[in-house]
Amino acid sequence: MSGGNAGGDARDARGNARGETVPYVVAWSGERCVSPDVVAGPYGLAYVGEVPQDRDRHGVLWSRTEQAPGRGRPEFGRIHPARQRRAMLRLLCQICARPASRTADGVLWVIEDDRGAWDGWPERAVTTHPPLCLPCARQSVNRCPHLLKEGWVAVRVRHSAVEGVYGRLWHSRGGRLYRGGKEVVLHGRPEAPWVVAGQLTRTLHGCTPAALPLP
Template sequence: MIPPYVTAWSGEQDLPHRVVERPDRGIGFVNELLSDRDQHGVLWQQTMLRAGTGRPEFGRVHPLRQRRAMELLLCQVCGCIAAQNDDGVLWLQRDHRDDWPGWPEGMASVEPPICVPCVAVSLRHCPALRRGAVVVRVRDCSVVGVRGVLHRPGVLGPVAIGAVTMSYGDPGVRWVLASGLVRELRDCTLVRFEELADQAA
């Protein structure tokens, strides 16, 4: 199996950076570059770009490729444009309909969308999806925030305190070292797998 586009490889290690507190109450890197932040001013984990080097690490997502796939609505598996029609952009999700009424309406997703041919590939190869998955068309999938590691001030510098998902509107986002872009899924319609098979034929 060819590893998904967003999968990190063993040759793609995080670049060493020292996180420091900034005067404007947030975190930054020593010798920070403009490219270390997104358009909202949030600091991002910098990781080597060496896809195909070493072995794929299926449990690890490459921050830059995930961000690119989410920004451009690319398929998380092949990296091409995700499936879109009048009903919205196509997403493949683990089935969490028991989590709340109307799921996945309002869900914050760090998983990029998908194209029709890659749905079958994902269902065949991903153990988590084999336990239950749904295909969803999403008409409104606005970028709302980031997933990453929250920091707090410390005596010797900022201290990492754990993983969070935080909206761009939250002042605390200045203390997050981001590794994933988040889109909120709204105006969702569940799609039967049989309908996708017809589209792929």
């Protein structure tokens, strides 16, 4: 399945490895990236043999990755493009793929602790991490090596806007393409036609600090 397809069955996409829960958005070693070569088109990047499902409604090109959760071993450092995108679009828990926790204060997110990054943080924070349900949030903050290392903050978010992607930028110079780094690119920016997206982003608004009470 192409990474541009935001579908996928949550029941098929969760798994366990050696008794350990594998988050819905994590890619498995048996899920190969099968993106074709990129070429420079008149308006930006294009795939050789591109199909309509390779682009989202904003016209952004997406990485193609096989959809075979449970095949091989989980690669916790690699995110599956289609499943991450589905979780972000539908506000599903990034671990179990059920609806994320929602209260009058908003949807539950757990993000890196960047307090002091700017005045009013985490208002307007841009994240690639989908939200969480309450049980999975408790599990995540106690087990996720990244959160344990970087620190975390739980927030309720009244409104979040899909405003961009995170992916590989390419540069065209003298008729040749040069591979750049991975960056967050907002929709409508001049760079947007030159990115191969791997994750969707949301910008967080109306943030309220949240507790993660014990069950």
